[in-house]
Amino acid sequence: MLTDSLTRPAVAASRLPTALKIAAIGAIVVGLFFLPRYVESTYALHMMILIFINVIMGSSWNILGGYTGQFSIGHAAYFGVGAYSVMMLMQYRQIAPWWGIWVGVLAAVVVAVVIGSICFRLRGPYFVLASIAVAEIFRVTVLNVKGVTNGAEGILVTEIPPLTIGGTVITDWFSKVPFYYAGLVFAILIIFVTWLVRESKLGYYFQAIREDQDAAHSLGINLTFYKNVSLSISAAFTALAGSLYAVYVGFIDPGTVLGIDVSIEIIMIGIIGGMGTISGPVVGALVLVPLSEALRSNMITDALMKAGVVGEESKVGVFLKEHLSQAHMLIYGILVVIVILFMPQGVLGFLKKLTTRKARS
Amino acid sequence: MAILEIRHVSKFFGGLAANSDVSFEVPEGTVMGLIGPNGAGKTTLFNCITGFYPPSRGEIVFDGRRMNGLKPDKVCKLGMVRTWQKVRPLTNLSVLDNVMVGALRRTNSVRRAREIAFEQLRVVRLENKPSLLAGALPIGERKRLEVARVLATGPKLLLLDEVMGGLNPAESEEIIQLILDIRGRGITQMVIEHDMKAIMRLSDRIVVLNSGEKLAEGSPEEIVNNPEVIAAYLGVEE
Amino acid sequence: MPLHPLCERAMSVFLQSMISGILIGGVYALIGIGLTIIFGVMRVINFAHGELLMLGMYGTYYLFTLFHVDPFVSIIIIIPLMFVFGALLQKGFINRVLAAPEHNQILLTIGLGLVMSNAIMLAFTSDYKILSTTYSSSSVKFLGLSVSTPLVISFAITAAITIALYWFLLKTDTGQAIRATAQDREAARLMGINVKRMSIIAFGLGAALAGAAGSLISPTYYIFPQVGGGFTLKAFVITVLGGMGSIVGATLGGVLIGVAESVGGVYLGAGWKEVIVFILFLLVLLFKPSGLLGKSNV
Numbered sequence: 048m049l050t051d052s053l054t055r056p057a058v059a060a061s062r063l064p065t066a067l068k069i070a071a072i073g074a075i076v077v078g079l080f081f082l083p084r085y086v087e088s089t090y091a092l093h094m095m096i097l098i099f100i101n102v103i104m105g106s107s108w109n110i111l112g113g114y115t116g117q118f119s120i121g122h123a124a125y126f127g128v129g130a131y132s133v134m135m136l137m138q139y140r141q142i143a144p145w146w147g148i149w150v151g152v153l154a155a156v157v158v159a160v161v162i163g164s165i166c167f168r169l170r171g172p173y174f175v176l177a178s179i180a181v182a183e184i185f186r187v188t189v190l191n192v193k194g195v196t197n198g199a200e201g202i203l204v205t206e207i208p209p210l211t212i213g214g215t216v217i218t219d220w221f222s223k224v225p226f227y228y229a230g231l232v233f234a235i236l237i238i239f240v241t242w243l244v245r246e247s248k249l250g251y252y253f254q255a256i257r258e259d260q261d262a263a264h265s266l267g268i269n270l271t272f273y274k275n276v277s278l279s280i281s282a283a284f285t286a287l288a289g290s291l292y293a294v295y296v297g298f299i300d301p302g303t304v305l306g307i308d309v310s311i312e313i314i315m316i317g318i319i320g321g322m323g324t325i326s327g328p329v330v331g332a333l334v335l336v337p338l339s340e341a342l343r344s345n346m347i348t349d350a351l352m353k354a355g356v357v358g359e360e361s362k363v364g365v366f367l368k369e370h371l372s373q374a375h376m377l378i379y380g381i382l383v384v385i386v387i388l389f390m391p392q393g394v395l396g397f398l399k400k401l402t403t404r405k406a407r408s
Numbered sequence: 409m410a411i412l413e414i415r416h417v418s419k420f421f422g423g424l425a426a427n428s429d430v431s432f433e434v435p436e437g438t439v440m441g442l443i444g445p446n447g448a449g450k451t452t453l454f455n456c457i458t459g460f461y462p463p464s465r466g467e468i469v470f471d472g473r474r475m476n477g478l479k480p481d482k483v484c485k486l487g488m489v490r491t492w493q494k495v496r497p498l499t500n501l502s503v504l505d506n507v508m509v510g511a512l513r514r515t516n517s518v519r520r521a522r523e524i525a526f527e528q529l530r531v532v533r534l535e536n537k538p539s540l541l542a543g544a545l546p547i548g549e550r551k552r553l554e555v556a557r558v559l560a561t562g563p564k565l566l567l568l569d570e571v572m573g574g575l576n577p578a579e580s581e582e583i584i585q586l587i588l589d590i591r592g593r594g595i596t597q598m599v600i601e602h603d604m605k606a607i608m609r610l611s612d613r614i615v616v617l618n619s620g621e622k623l624a625e626g627s628p629e630e631i632v633n634n635p636e637v638i639a640a641y642l643g644v645e646e
Numbered sequence: 647m648p649l650h651p652l653c654e655r656a657m658s659v660f661l662q663s664m665i666s667g668i669l670i671g672g673v674y675a676l677i678g679i680g681l682t683i684i685f686g687v688m689r690v691i692n693f694a695h696g697e698l699l700m701l702g703m704y705g706t707y708y709l710f711t712l713f714h715v716d717p718f719v720s721i722i723i724i725i726p727l728m729f730v731f732g733a734l735l736q737k738g739f740i741n742r743v744l745a746a747p748e749h750n751q752i753l754l755t756i757g758l759g760l761v762m763s764n765a766i767m768l769a770f771t772s773d774y775k776i777l778s779t780t781y782s783s784s785s786v787k788f789l790g791l792s793v794s795t796p797l798v799i800s801f802a803i804t805a806a807i808t809i810a811l812y813w814f815l816l817k818t819d820t821g822q823a824i825r826a827t828a829q830d831r832e833a834a835r836l837m838g839i840n841v842k843r844m845s846i847i848a849f850g851l852g853a854a855l856a857g858a859a860g861s862l863i864s865p866t867y868y869i870f871p872q873v874g875g876g877f878t879l880k881a882f883v884i885t886v887l888g889g890m891g892s893i894v895g896a897t898l899g900g901v902l903i904g905v906a907e908s909v910g911g912v913y914l915g916a917g918w919k920e921v922i923v924f925i926l927f928l929l930v931l932l933f934k935p936s937g938l939l940g941k942s943n944v
Contacts, residue, residue: 118749120756169931171748172691176882177931180924183879187924191917248512248521255509258498265458267484267513267561307875311756318753323500370768377768380760387754388742 079231083224092223096295098336099230100288105316105328106237107284110244112314113322115277116257117167121178122285122313124162124185125155127305129286130293131189134202137294143208148290155286156279163275170260179307186305201300226295233291237284241325244280253277257323285313308376315379319386321393330395335379342375411436411565411596412457412488417466419449419456426452427463428620434565434613439591440598441611441628445640448617450600451493454567458490459483471564484513487564491554491571493600497542503529504538506553510560521560528556532586548579555586565596572603584610608632616640662791663912664905669797671904672804673862677877678884678896679811680855686828686891687848690740690751694759695881696874698853702728702860703869704766707777710864717777718799721861725854732853733846740849741842759874767871775869782865800862807858808897815893824848828891856881876920883927889937899938 083092104126111117132151136142142150166177189196196202207220218225244250252273255263264270293299303309312335320331341347348371390397410433419427427449434440442450456463457470459480468475470488478486489510498506507525508518515521529535532552542553551571558566568587572580580603587610590597601607607614607628614631616623618640624631631637677699684692705724709715715723739758743751785792815821827834827844835841867873884903888895906926911919930938 112749118752120752165928165932169935172752173886173931173935175691175749175752176879176886177928179879180883180927180931184921184924184928187917187921191921246518248516248518251505251509251512251518251521254501254505255498258500259496261460261480262492262496262498263509264480265460265484265490266510266557267481267489268509269479269481311760314753374764374768376760377764380757380764383753383757384739384761387746387750387757388739391746391750 076235080228083227089223092227094336094340096223096226096230097340098332099227099234100292100295101316101332101336102234102329103230103237103284103288103291104313105320105331106234106241106325107281107288108313109317109322109324109328110241110253110284111274111277111281113317113324113327114245114250114257115253115274117274117277118175118314119178119278119281120175120307120310120314121180121182122281123305123307123309124182125159125282125285126289126292126309126313127182127185127189127299127301128155128158128282129289130299130304131196131202132286133290134204134293134299135196137204137207138202141208143210144290144294145210148287148294151286151290152283155282159278159282160275163278164271167271167274167278179310182305182307182310186301189305190301196301199300199302201298201303203298204294205297207294226291229291233284233287237287238325238329240280240284245325249273249276254323312379315383317393319382319393321395324393324395327393327395331393334394338378338382339375342371342378345371347371409436410434411471412598413467413469414453414457415467415469417453417456417463417468419452419461420464425620427456427617429466430617430620430622431466432615432622432625434596434598436596437591437594438596438612439587439610440596441607441614442598442600442617443602443604443607443614443631444617444623447619449620450617451569452620453617454490454569454598454600457483458488458567484561484563487562488567489558489561489563489565490567491551491558491569493569493573495547495550495554497545497550497553499541499543501542502539503534503542503545503553506542507556507560510557513561524560525556528560531559531589532556533582548575548582551575551579551583552586555583555590559590559595563595565598566590568597568599568601570600570602572601572606580606604632658791659912660909661789662793663908665788665791665793666797667905667908668901669793669801669904670863670908671901672801672808673859673900674880674884674904675897675900676804676807676855676859676862677881678888678900679808679893680852680859681881682885682888682891682893682896683824683828683848683855684852685885687824687831688740688744688845690744691748691755691882692849692852693752693755693878694762694874695852695856696876696878697759697762698728698732698856698874699860699877700763700766700869700871700874701731702857703864703867703873704770704860705857706861706864707775707869710777710779716779717861717864718803721803721858724857724861728857729850729854731850731857733850735853736846736849741845744845759878763871763874770871772871777864777869779865794866796865800866803862804859807855811855811893820847824851880923883923883930885937886927886935887930887938892937895937902938 082095086092108119108122111119129148129151132154133144133147136147136150137144162181166174166181169177190198192198209219210217244253252263252268255266255268256270256273260270289304293304316328316331316335318331319334320329321327386393392400412434414430414432417427417430418425430453442453444450455461457468457475459475459478459482462477470486473486475483498509501509504522504525507528508521511521511524514524526535526538529538532555534549534552534556542550545553555571572583575583584606587597587599599607599610611628613626614628615625616631616637623640624634624637626634677695681692681695684690702724705727706717706720709720709723710717735758739754743754781795784795786795786798815825823834823839824844824847826837827839827841831841834844880903884899885896887902888897888899903923907919907923910922914922
């Protein structure tokens with residue numbers, strides 16, 4: 048039967064009743080808002096902030112890559128524009144980050160439209176290559192104009208001005224909690240925007256472009272215009288993620304915010320979780336952040352030793368302890384290979400496949 | 409009144425003349441058949457007409473307006489759409505969503521587009537499976553889906569490129585009825601087809617292309633009795 | 647007629663950078679040819695190409711430091727080893743995504759590249775390694791200019807390899823089968839060519855050429871696990887410049903990029919020379935995406 052040859056259920060509509068879905072999402076959001084009250088571990092907050100930033104990065108890329116089918120491996124350009132805008136404004140003009148990030152967003156959109164107008168006439172792998180080249184041009188330029196950007200030394204900002212509204216100090220940014228809420232709000236925002244886009248004319252047009260550009264063109268869709276709209280939204284939120292990251296971490300340099308590693312990490316979130324869906328990037332972030340943190344902090348090695356799989360003094364054990372923390376890119380690479388070969392629809396798609404198989408049998 | 413005028417259109421690819429000095433008119437509200445052996449330049453002409461590439465020479469005038477150099481999306485907005493020889497469903501979108509993409513050309517409201525889409529699905533008799541992924545449809549239904557999709561854009565002129573290709577007689581009959589139905593709604597059609605019997609039934613007029621040139625033009629009876637046409641098709645028929 | 651000394655100096659600087667550019671361009675050509683063969687036969691964009699070069703570099707380095715094999719001699723070992731490695735990669739991994747959507751192919755090769763570079767990093771640390779031979783910094787006199795000896799030798803070897811490759815593709819049955827597959831996969835299959843086998847050979851060839859290029863530049867470049875990335879990008883620029891799938895194009899493209907980089911580096915400073923290559927890349931993608939030589943066949 049034809050439907051069996053496809054990797055996803057033939058019926059596109061979701062199986063859960065919408066009211067239930069909304070209630071569940073509402074409960075989760077409320078829970079997340081109250082979380083810092085009950086969870087005091089700074090490490091847990093740190094993880095959540097990273098997850099939020101990843102959700103923003105992944106979801107914004109997803110609008111261009113997952114929904115519109117334009118596979119950019121150069122999104123570091125927008126991440127970096129956001130990061131550098133907010134940091135440079137804080138450092139050189141003492142402009143508070145809550146104004147600076149919008150400059151970053153605006154700059155990213157302008158950059159996006161310029162890049163898009165040039166690159167969108169390219170298709171498939173040529174577009175991918177162009178996106179990489181553009182991001183590299185940005186990185187090398189930022190690296191070289193030392194007078195403006197401080198070049199390889201990067202920008203370090205440790206003092207964020209306190210946020211006051213009408214005389215009362217809301218936060219002085221010393222704890223992680225304000226960053227948590229900033230991240231949460233922006234993550235909810237991008238998810239909401241993704242949903243809005245999907246349900247609107249834009250969503251239909253974006254997906255038509257993804258499925259078949261020539262057919263879309265012949266149906267009255269101005270390809271370059273809509274691709275640019277998609278890219279603008281995508282770039283704006285990627286820049287937001289970059290700004291948030293920069294202000295939270297306090298230090299940026301061309302390698303950490305404009306390098307191709309950043310672009311690859313951005314696409315991984317969508318790939319691992321599932322492209323072209325709203326929850327895909329969320330799943331991706333939930334998988335990747337704990338994984339890389341676990342690797343960095345030797346949690347996995349400790350767990351393996353505790354479980355007795357690996358002896359503490361054994362050669363393997365020592366090797367793992369010394370090196371696994373540096374192995375996170377290696378694990379990423381292996382993960383990508385496994386996902387592409389065995390779960391091309393991402394974790395989400397894979398789980399969906401499992402549940403429909405079960406339902407059918 | 410001619411809704412489409414093809415005036416001395418030629419299209420060269422390097423040294424090859426895919427279309428050579430082709431001229432004819434399509435009267436409004438009719439079905440114009442476009443036939444010819446393989447490689448005669450029929451699809452090339454469609455591509456020129458709908459803006460996928462500009463003609464090397466000549467003019468294309470639609471509804472009194474010169475179309476040379478207009479991009480496909482502009483062409484669609486002016487009222488001319490085409491289907492594809494190798495059908496192009498938007499595979500991962502549902503049947504309904506496919507047609508809605510077409511309908512959104514006419515309206516910015518998703519709700520209104522959904523209504524229009526359902527109407528067109530009823531016309532092609534696919535309204536019973538709106539949520540099915542387009543990729544899951546068999547070829548006959550994919551072709552009907554494509555027709556629904558282009559109808560949803562609200563065209564004045566519909567270009568159908570071998571819409572019966574690869575269909576069994578029952579499926580072909582459905583398409584024929586569809587084309588007659590569309591004609592009844594006042595939409596002009598130009599139909600590329602190899603199925604001679606179908607073309608004879610459907611067309612008000614027929615243009616014959618051979619090796620890029622217009623070989624003959626006339627009513628179905630004139631064409632079927634034209635010795636040059638018969639010669640061009642010898643061995644290629646049925 | 648003697649020129650003004652400043653003029654002569656400027657001339658010789660220019661000529662020097664041109665010649666260095668041509669010499670290194672030869673090696674670039676090898677990288678580009680490898681990538682273009684892979685693309686030509688399989689329509690796969692191999693984002694791990696630079697990592698294959700990196701493996702060649704490390705292989706050469708350890709053959710030198712452990713067994714005192716001269717880098718230019720170790721090519722004899724590296725080429726067949728990398729060929730087998732490439733063939734295995736194709737059979738085990740690449741083959742599975744030949745029918746998948748393009749971005750899956752891209753991602754798979756990216757993933758493989760990540761695994762290769764990071765595995766090497768884990769095994770050998772990310773320390774920069776230097777392979778210095780007795781002649782690493784010596785130079786020869788050519789037309790009154792001094793040219794780096796290793797560059798000259800590598801150019802000569804590159805020329806030999808390229809000639810051998812052309813002979814293989816033009817004169818042998820397998821070579822012609824590969825060209826046929828690159829030209830029209832379906833037609834080749836119908837003619838009885840085993841396209842699966844051709845894909846394996848093509849990837850093996852691409853890997854072998856990349857590895858050879860790695861060997862050739864190991865006396866003159868820093869060796870570190872991430873060195874591949876820059877070369878992958880450069881390889882793309884070369885193949886797009888010359889026309890994806892065109893070996894002649896890749897050959898010329900390699901030399902052109904070598905010259906552009908060399909001349910640009912001299913006049914604009916080392917920091918900016920990468921940007922020149924990328925800008926050139928974008929210009930070609932925008933104005934002549936089929937490459938300077940247009941769409942050619944292998």
